[in-house]
Amino acid sequence: MRAESMPFSGGFRVASPYGLRTDPITGEENVWHGGIDLVSRAAEGGEGGAEVLAVFPGVVLRSRIVTDPADRTSEWGNYVSVLCDDGLTYYYCHLAGRLVSAGELVDASRPIGIEGSTGRSTGIHLHLEIRRPDGETLDPAGILGIENRAGFVFPPAPASDQAEPWRAEASGWSEEAVDWAVRVGILKGRGNGNYALKDPITREEMCVMMHRLLGVVS
Numbered sequence: 001m002r003a004e005s006m007p008f009s010g011g012f013r014v015a016s017p018y019g020l021r022t023d024p025i026t027g028e029e030n031v032w033h034g035g036i037d038l039v040s041r042a043a044e045g046g047e048g049g050a051e052v053l054a055v056f057p058g059v060v061l062r063s064r065i066v067t068d069p070a071d072r073t074s075e076w077g078n079y080v081s082v083l084c085d086d087g088l089t090y091y092y093c094h095l096a097g098r099l100v101s102a103g104e105l106v107d108a109s110r111p112i113g114i115e116g117s118t119g120r121s122t123g124i125h126l127h128l129e130i131r132r133p134d135g136e137t138l139d140p141a142g143i144l145g146i147e148n149r150a151g152f153v154f155p156p157a158p159a160s161d162q163a164e165p166w167r168a169e170a171s172g173w174s175e176e177a178v179d180w181a182v183r184v185g186i187l188k189g190r191g192n193g194n195y196a197l198k199d200p201i202t203r204e205e206m207c208v209m210m211h212r213l214l215g216v217v218s
C-alpha cells in the first residue's frame with residue numbers, strides 16, 4: 001500500500017535508512033534501526049523543523065513524551081502514533097512539538113507535529129517507524145515509495161538544462177517540423193542545431209506534435 005501523503009510538504013532527504021546501520025551515537029556497527037530518518041528541506045536549509053504530516057488517515061493512539069529511560073520509547077522524545085485502517089501503527093518521533101491529542105481522527109497530510117530533535121537524536125529529523133499489530137516493523141521507504149538509501153532526496157531534482165541537447169539532424173525530423181516545433185514552443189533553439197525539449201510536454205502537445213510530424217514528414 002502506498003502512502004497517501006508524504007510526511008513533509010516541502011521535500012526531504014533520507015538521513016538514515018531502515019534496517020541495519022552504524023549507530024550515529026555510539027558508532028557501533030550493524031545496529032538495527034526500526035524506522036527511517038528523514039530531514040526536511042527546511043531543516044536542511046537551517047530554517048528549523050518543518051511540519052510533520054500524517055502519511056495515512058487514522059486515529060491518534062498516543063501523543064506524548066516518555067522521560068523514564070527504562071522505557072525504550074523515551075528514545076523517541078516527543079512522539080505521535082497513529083493507528084490506520086490497515087492495522088498498521090505509524091510512529092512520528094523526535095518531534096519538537098505535538099499538534100494532535102490521543103483519540104483524535106486525522107486525515108492524510110494533516111499536520112500532527114513539528115520536526116525536532118527530542119529524545120535520542122543527534123539533530124533535527126523525523127524518525128518514521130511503521131509497525132504491524134504483532135510489533136514487527138515494516139520498511140517505511142516501501143510504503144512512501146522512495147528509496148531506502150541515505151542521501152536519497154524527495155522529490156528528485158528536476159532534469160536540468162545540463163541534459164543532453166536534442167539534435168535536430170539526428171532526429172529525422174524535417175526542417176519544417178523543427179521550425180514548427182520551435183514556433184509553438186515545444187523546442188527551444190540553443191544554436192548549432194541543438195535544442196532543448198520543453199519539459200514537461202502535455203499529452204495534448206504530444207498528440208498535436210505527432211499529428212503534425214506525420215503530416216509534414218510523409
Ligand SMILES: [Zn+2]
Binds near residue numbers: 016036037127
Ligand atoms: Zn531513526
